[in-house]
Amino acid sequence: MRLLRSLWTRLGVIAALLLIAPVVIYLQLQSADQERSRLLRESVSAQGQLIAEGVKPVLDPAALPDLNAELARFVTLGNQIRILFRPAGEDAGVFYFVAAAPALTASELDPEGAALLKTGAVERIGPDCRSAGGAGSIYDAVTGDRRVIASVVPFILPSGCWVVILTRQEVARFGPDGVRPYWQTPEMIISIVVYVSMVGLIVLVLLSVRRDLKRFASTARRAGQGAEDARFQDLNQLPELDGVAVEFDRMVASLRRSAQSLLRLSEENAHALKTPVGVIAQALEPLRKAAEGDQRRSRSVELIDRSVDRLDHLITVIRQSEEAAAALVSPRMGTLDVAALVRDVVDAYRPIAQDRDISIGVEGKEHLTVRGNRDLLRTALENPLENALELTPPGGRLLFVISTNEPGGTIEIRITDSGPGVAEHDLEQIFERRFSARKPGDEGHDGLGLWIVRRNLEAMNGTAHAENNDTGGLSIVLRMREA
Numbered sequence: 455m456r457l458l459r460s461l462w463t464r465l466g467v468i469a470a471l472l473l474i475a476p477v478v479i480y481l482q483l484q485s486a487d488q489e490r491s492r493l494l495r496e497s498v499s500a501q502g503q504l505i506a507e508g509v510k511p512v513l514d515p516a517a518l519p520d521l522n523a524e525l526a527r528f529v530t531l532g533n534q535i536r537i538l539f540r541p542a543g544e545d546a547g548v549f550y551f552v553a554a555a556p557a558l559t560a561s562e563l564d565p566e567g568a569a570l571l572k573t574g575a576v577e578r579i580g581p582d583c584r585s586a587g588g589a590g591s592i593y594d595a596v597t598g599d600r601r602v603i604a605s606v607v608p609f610i611l612p613s614g615c616w617v618v619i620l621t622r623q624e625v626a627r628f629g630p631d632g633v634r635p636y637w638q639t640p641e642m643i644i645s646i647v648v649y650v651s652m653v654g655l656i657v658l659v660l661l662s663v664r665r666d667l668k669r670f671a672s673t674a675r676r677a678g679q680g681a682e683d684a685r686f687q688d689l690n691q692l693p694e695l696d697g698v699a700v701e702f703d704r705m706v707a708s709l710r711r712s713a714q715s716l717l718r719l720s721e722e723n724a725h726a727l728k729t730p731v732g733v734i735a736q737a738l739e740p741l742r743k744a745a746e747g748d749q750r751r752s753r754s755v756e757l758i759d760r761s762v763d764r765l766d767h768l769i770t771v772i773r774q775s776e777e778a779a780a781a782l783v784s785p786r787m788g789t790l791d792v793a794a795l796v797r798d799v800v801d802a803y804r805p806i807a808q809d810r811d812i813s814i815g816v817e818g819k820e821h822l823t824v825r826g827n828r829d830l831l832r833t834a835l836e837n838p839l840e841n842a843l844e845l846t847p848p849g850g851r852l853l854f855v856i857s858t859n860e861p862g863g864t865i866e867i868r869i870t871d872s873g874p875g876v877a878e879h880d881l882e883q884i885f886e887r888r889f890s891a892r893k894p895g896d897e898g899h900d901g902l903g904l905w906i907v908r909r910n911l912e913a914m915n916g917t918a919h920a921e922n923n924d925t926g927g928l929s930i931v932l933r934m935r936e937a
Contacts, residue, residue, distance in 0.1 A: 465660060472653055484636040495604065498533075499589060502605025502620035505535060510609055513616045515539070518552055525555030534601065536566070538576060538617040546581040549617065562596045569593045575603050576617065583608045583615035599623055670702070723772070731769065735762050787827055787914070789937050792865055793820045795828065796854050799835045803843065811848035818856030822865050823937040826914040831934075834910040834918070837903035838869045838930040845873035846927075858936060865936050872927040881920045904930070 505528045512524045525535045537553040540546075551567030558566055570576065573591035591603045601621040609616045636642060673686050686699035686706075738759055745751035797816055807814040824831075835854075842852050850872040858865050876884060883889050887905045907930070908918040916934035923929055 472656070476649060480637070480642075483642075487636050487639075495590070498604040498620065498622060501530075501533075502618070503607055505620055506605070506607035506609070506618035509535070509537070509618055510616075513537075513539075513609060513611060513613075515541075515613050521553040522555060522557040525553055526557070529555045532622050533604075534595075534621045536570060536619040536621065538567070538570070538619065539614060540583075540617075541614040542612070544614070546579075547577065549576050549615075558596065566596045569595065570603075570619065573603060575606050575619070579606070579608050579615065579617060583610035585617075595621070670699075674702070731762060731766050734758075735766075738762070787825055789823050790826050790828055790831060792822045792824055792867065792934075793818070793856055795831060796835060796856060796867065799832060799839065800854060803836075803839055806843060807852065810843060810846075812843060812846050812850050812852060814852040816854045816856070818854075819858060822856060822858055824865055824914075824916075824934040825937045826916070826934060827910075830910040830913060834907045834932060835867070835869070837907050841903055842869065842871035842873060842928075846871045847873070850927075863936055864933050867932040869930045869932070870923060870927060871929075872925075875922045875926060875928045876920060878922065881922070884920060885918065907932070 508528055509525065512521060517524075521537065525537070528535060535553075535555045536551065538549040539552045540549045549567075549571065551563050551570070554563070554566065570593065573593045575587075575589070575591045578587055579585050585606050585608050587606075589603055589605050592600060593603070595601045601623055604620045604622050605618075607618045607620075609618070637646065670686060686702040687696070738755060742752075742755050742759075745755045793816070800814055800816055804814055839852070846852060852872075853868075853870045855868040855870065856865070857868070880889075885904045885908045887902065889905075904918075904920075911918040911932055911934070914934060916932060918930065918932050921929045921931060
């Protein structure tokens with residue numbers, strides 16, 4: 455149903471109709487024109503029969519000098535009359551061109567007669583002076599035009615066999631079917647030119663709309679990547695889309711203001727919450743000393759201390775989430791050097807890894823770039839790294855491997871640890887919000903870290919998934935398109 459409502463589906467239907475409709479109309483017009491031609495030929499043939507009957511009384515060898523004048527009375531616009539004669543006793547194929555109207559000169563009679571005989575129309579007249587057809591033949595007259603034999607009427611008289619031939623100028627509507635295609639008629643040529651021009655204008659309009667829609671898509675993509683100069687009004691060239699462009703620009707401006715508000719709110723909330731947490735943490739020190747030797751009080755202080763750590767962790771997670779949300783609303787995309795960013799993250803966490811006796815390293819290609827947001831990608835690198843540092847036992851190893859499958863292809867960042875791994879059925883679930891594969895009672899984990907990783911990657915048109923290593927441990931695999 456959605457496909458049927460698509461603009462391109464509707465345009466496709468219109469295009470199909472524009473192709474089919476003229477073919478159907480042309481076939482109908484062609485059929486009507488052929489029928490009209492048939493009726494015209496029958497009418498002219500009947501006219502030829504009447505002319506022949508009118509000429510018959512004057513068909514006499516003795517009257518040949520005056521025959522041209524007699525024929526002139528029967529000539530109408532577009533018609534020409536030719537008289538052939540075969541004297542009695544002559545062979546069946548012998549005919550003489552004896553008269554014509556309009557009249558021909560003596561030098562034109564023989565070429566005209568030869569052209570008529572060449573059509574074969576006269577050959578169909580047998581020894582008994584009966585015609586077996588012959589109408590519809592085309593020949594080049596001595597007057598320089600192409601003519602169609604409209605009718606062939608023979609008469610047997612005592613003097614011999616007389617043949618009255620009526621010809622008309624060959625045009626699209628008069629002549630045998632197929633002599634001149636219907637589309638070659640002047641009115642059809644004009645119709646085709648008008649139709650092609652109309653279709654061309656429609657195509658130009660559609661291409662213009664398509665171009666503006668592509669510009670809108672490009673502007674939306676640039677606006678989504680944080681380009682400050684991305685304005686729909688600057689690229690729109692269709693007045694009908696002015697209102698849409700204005701509203702899109704307002705929406706983008708509103709999203710940018712929302713992102714800034716989220717960032718400010720994140721900083722303010724973190725500062726407001728961190729201050730009392732820090733005060734509570736400092737106030738615990740004298741309480742801890744005062745509770746020494748009292749198991750119950752020491753236990754209470756320990757619970758408060760753990761709750762403060764938990765609260766501090768939650769504040770950090772909330773701030774990361776709010777900052778990521780702001781970046782998702784209006785991400786400022788740019789070209790990032792993947793290897794440089796990975797090494798920067800690894801260097802920041804190396805002291806923690808050393809304190810836990812975990813080796814950490816980076817392998818792979820250098821100077822690979824992606825189009826993305828630095829904060830989003832950095833968070834996507836830090837969260838699985840923090841998980842790996844907590845789950846990898848002392849003496850273990852963490853490794854970042856950077857690779858690409860082809861020039862201009864996909865860049866892969868594989869974060870591998872030597873921890874316990876994850877159950878196969880949980881490999882996809884660990885990216886769900888609030889899901890944790892940790893053991894019950896393992897506090898300090900809210901199931902948001904990997905969810906944020908996948909969300910950030912998808913915001914940059916990338917992907918994130920997990921794989922168990924053959925030698926043990928887990929790999930978090932991040933993939934992005936190379937810039």
